Amino acid sequence: MQWDAWGAPEKRKVLSDGIKALLQQALGVSITEAPERDPDDVVLAPSALSEKDQAALATIVGERFCSTAHTDRLLRAGGKSTLDLLRRRSSEPQDAPDAVITPGTDDEVGEVLRYCTDNAVAVVPFGGGTSVVGGLDPVRDRYAAVVSLDLRRFDTLLDLDAESGVATLGAGVTGPHAEELLGVHGLSLGHFPQSFRFATIG
Ligand SMILES: Cc1cc2nc3c(=O)[nH]c(=O)nc-3n(C[C@H](O)[C@H](O)[C@H](O)COP(=O)(O)OP(=O)(O)OC[C@H]3O[C@@H](n4cnc5c(N)ncnc54)[C@H](O)[C@@H]3O)c2cc1C
Known part of the structure; x- marks a missing residue:
């Protein structure tokens, strides 16, 4: 799915001139197209996961399933509510999970949760990323770091x-x-x- 919009780009619909005119008339808004943003240009707060925690989590799930890559973090930075999508337009550094962990077995899930519990790392499960109630927000609270636990496997x-x-x-x-x-x-x-x-x- 697109990082800053709901749905698939190929199904995108453009507002007709009639609808735009109606919105302008009814709400008094001026309509300007938001320029498309390259995901690589979005600034994320640097990953707060320590090297020790990253290495330990990579040992549990395997190196390639423990990622701190920009795109992986960005794609799991939140859900798809209007507020989520508006927040993504910000040019300020955006919050995102510090790493994305993608376990492949029940045992790996157990081990990841145990490690994170013992080491003050918050875990946010990630399914399809369609939450509209803030359930995917990378809330740090009292934790040193927060990881996204992607269940796609x-x-x-x-x-x-x-x-x-x-x-x-x-x-x-x-x-x-x-x-x-x-x-x-x-x-x-x-x-x-x-x-x-x-x-x-x-
Ligand atoms: C356009 C749109 C239409 C929608 N229509 C509907 C609708 O018709 N009916 C409806 O009920 N909802 C609807 N929703 C809301 C949303 O799709 C649902 O809440 C959906 O169940 C979320 O599933 P997900 O896999 O995307 O979960 P995510 O968004 O990835 O996660 C949602 C929450 O569940 C947690 N979570 C995810 N997977 C697990 C897991 N395996 N174990 C434990 N916790 C987990 C996450 O941490 C998060 O807190 C809609 C959302 C959008 C954007």
């Missing part, structure tokens, strides 16, 4: 009782992917929130 159908219609899906399975996994068995999740395309089971 939990993307399988774990168990299915077709007779009773009970399925166990990984936390990182998105709506369309759940439909694919269940569709093979002639079943459907039957839940289609507006955020279906990106929101996860978790």
Whole structure:
């Protein structure tokens, strides 16, 4: 998904002149297009994760699944509420998780949580990033650092009782992917929130 907007860029709709005129007339606003921003130009507060913590977390999940890269942090810096999207327009340094941890097994999740608990690192789980109530904000509070725990690798159908219609899906399975996994068995999740395309089971 785009870092500073809801949905997919190829589905973008432009406001018609009629709607723009109506908005101007009804609200008295002047309409200027916000210039598109290159994600690389967004300034993030530097990662506060210590080298020791980063090394320890990388040992648990593997080097490539413990990232402090700019784009990885930026993409998990918040949800998709209007306030979130407006905040992303700021040219001031923006807050973001200090690292993105992407575990691949239940044991790794347990180990990450244990390590972070013992070392004053806050953990914010990340599914599809569609929160609209601030649930993804990298709140530091009394913690030395905050990491995003991305659950995207939990993307399988774990168990299915077709007779009773009970399925166990990984936390990182998105709506369309759940439909694919269940569709093979002639079943459907039957839940289609507006955020279906990106929101996860978790
Ligand atoms: C355009 C739009 C339309 C929406 N429409 C609807 C709708 O129709 N119905 C509806 O109910 N909601 C809707 N929402 C809200 C949002 O999609 C839901 O809250 C959705 O369930 C969030 O899922 P996510 O995977 O994106 O979670 P995220 O946004 O990634 O996370 C949401 C919260 O849950 C936590 N979390 C995520 N995964 C886990 C996990 N595995 N374990 C523990 N905690 C976890 C996160 O830390 C965060 O606090 C909409 C949002 C948008 C932007």
